Amino acid sequence: GETVTAYPFCTMRCTVRRLIVYTVLITLISYTGFRLTQPVSIPISNPAANVGIVRSAGVQAGGETREPRMGASEPKIDVASVTPIVPKETRVDDLEEQPTSSPPPPQPAQPRAPPPPPTPLLGAADQVVVKAEGNATVETEVNATRIHVGKPGEYVAPKSKLAEDNQLTAELVGRYAEDNIVMVTWANHHYHDFVRNWVRNVRKCGMRNYMVGAMDNELLEKLIDDEVPTFAMQSGLTTKDFGWGTANFHKMGRKKIELIHLFTEMGFDILVSDVDTVWLRNPLPYMAKYPHADVLTSSDHLANTAEGEGLEDPRRAHSAANIGIMLLRHTAKELAKEWVDVLEKDDKVWDQNVFNDLYRRGGGPSVKDDKNVVTGYDGKLKVGILPVSMFASGHTYFVQRMHEKVGLEPYVVHATFQYSGTEGKRHRMREALLWEDSPEYYDPPGGLLVFTPDVPKELLDNSQSVEGHFDLVNHQILQVRSALQVAQKLGRVLVMPELYCGFDRWWAPHKGTIPGSDTTLPYLCPMDHVFEVETWMREQPIEESGPHIDFREYSFFRNPLVPTNVRDSTVTVSLVDECGREECTQAVGKAAPAGQDTVVAARNFTDVQVQTLLTEYKDVKVLNFTSMVGAFSRFEDPEDAKKFSNRIKKYAAIWCCKHKNPGHIWYDMEFDIVPHVDRHNRKWDGGKNKWELVTGP
DSSP states (O other): OOOOOOOSOOOHHHHHHHHHHHHHHHHHHHHOOOSSSOOOOOOOOOOEEEEEEOOOOOOOOOBBBOOOSSSSOOOOOOOOOEEEOOOOOGGGGOOOOTTTTSOOOOOOOOOOOOOOOTTTTBSOOOOOOEEEESSOOOOEETTTEEEESSTOOOOOSOSSSSSSSSOHHHOOOOOHBBTEEEEEEEGGGGGHHHHHHHHHHHTTTOOOEEEEEEESHHHHHHHHHTTTOOOOOOOOOOOOSSOTSSHHHHHHHHHHHHHHHHHHTTTTEEEEETEEEOOOOOOHHHHTTTTTTSSEEEEEOOSSSOOOSSSTTTTTSSSSSEEEEEEOOGGGHHHHHHHHHHHHOOHHHHHHHHHHHHTTTTOOOOOOSOOEEEETTTTTEEEEEEEOTTTOHHHHHSSOOHHHHOOHHHHHEEOOOOOSSSHHHHHHHHHHHHHOOOGGGOTTOOEEEEEEEOOOOHHTOOOHOOOOOOHHHHHHHHHHHHHHHHHHHHHHHHEEOOOOEOOOOOSSOSSSSSSOOOSSSSSEGGGTTOHHHHHHSSSHHHHHSSOOOEOTTTGGGTTSSSSSSHHHHHEEEEEEETTTTTOOOTTTTTTOOOTTTEEEEEEEEHHHHHHHHGGTTTOOOOEEEOOOOOOOOEEHHHHHHHHHHHHHHTTTTTOOOOOSSOOOOOOOOOTTSSSSSOOTTEESSSSTTOOOOBOOO
8 A cells, every 4th residue: 555656766675575576476477378568470380361350258268179070170279368458459461471480570569549439239349350370379359358269260169059158249250250251151940951061162162261140949059069150040930941032031131131230340241151052162362352342242144244263344244243142341331231221121122132222322433453343332332243153153153154164163153043942952063063962862772773865966956946945855854754664663763864955944035045144055954944853852642643753963973972882783774676686685574684784675665564674683773774765665553654643743844935925835744645634734635735835824
């Protein structure tokens, strides 16, 4: 309690007192790790800068750390003690990198600055940007406190699986942010397999600055089990498919925009990624080339207007921005706030349309640094359109294969422009080898059936009309139908063939290609352009439709995940017109002898005949038919034929569209059968009602 006045000298008693105090202070500093100087960043071997903005305290020292289960193992997180420091702002751009062999020079003292005003969204806190390099631990500064939360991006297990222990906080985001950017997706339990595929591919790209919002408790628990950085969203929406255009779909979209607003308000840059995307490369180095852009967005444009790897030309790439892939820097938080406000006032407006209206409002000229970055949002923001060849839509990647034409490697694929819901998206990714299934998918019980498709050049050459397109597709439908009949009888999984289309599919009239697209006709078309993938996946009553027929994508045997023992266990079934002209391996109606690499048999068999033929080959993993043209004749039991007809009646999709109203035409799995009744109960009897191309219903 003694008042000490500073003099140029001190008595012996005073000096002794000071020595005691100094000794105690030095001991405390050595024990607790208190620092007397401002911290400096020490560059190490991997100088990848990681920046986080933190607005809330509460990191628990000694928190549990574990290796993530999905992807490569990563170092443990070092959670250290808490150290008081002076509030400050240190950015990666403000510090010069020093050689790894020597420590950096001391930094000049910085004057104290008052903290920024409190953020209503999260409460009063100090915004501080923190630097960590390479494998150094992240040191976040919150309310004048340094908290060691571990190396950037490493997983830290939450306190529990309860939603209240997994709330979104700035401290949590700061743990995973890199260069102040965090990639975010979100989903409900229905999309758990999409989340796993998304995370797996993000990790393959070497990215760790990602988070997944869990819209229900079921997904939250699974993500924690998988050790995926997550936070609870508690949306109260369905745990099933949102369904495009439904009320749940629109509500989900609003949750997405609220997230964008929240992250930007906290001061983070957010890389938004729908869960139906597959990341092939780390996009952050590309986006770092445009530091002056407040917004970088993907687009539904279907033609390349970019020069090399540059952004699209906004004067020509006039299609709608697609908000499924976009970077919003925190400087766009005002737009994000208005975006939320507009959606709250109208529950029917589409979130993507609102964004397009906002960013284009008051648009102006290009910025000085890049002609393809333009001003928008009343001149307040700078916006760029990501190249559609490298930030690809479901059309530019799966249909046009634009990246192959321009010779560029994509960063990401978004499963848009497809026609079979969630199942169609998943199948598109499987076709492109962008999806990883469980091991049993690649070695199904009962074995596989594959066949060589027949696609005559004449049909391809004459497919540049609606009639020619249907001639080409119908020829392939007949082969697929025969393969389905054989697969059902043998209890095997059908590997689909490649499908070729003469005309593209769209939602509006066209003359072969979507207006403005660069599609080359004819083209290798996705399964959902011809068939209803959802219907193929759906279970039907066996008593009405016979046994379920499972299937695989056409690229199945190109997948390295198919086991060697499956590939090696293959028997070829070679079909000939008549056994009298060829040397068949058995008499008609008899079983082929066991142990053959190739079984030769006559085509036009019944279901019972093909089952008998291959009796000795039930344990073979793969039956490879050389053809399915005219292979199957009929089911011997009329009841089985009826059940099969019931099953496949709704397998085929529509082609759209002619310049009529309605303009769509339904494919028909039984167009050649006389008589037959189609899915719309229209009877085709071969007389005046001979099957033909008719639009509707």
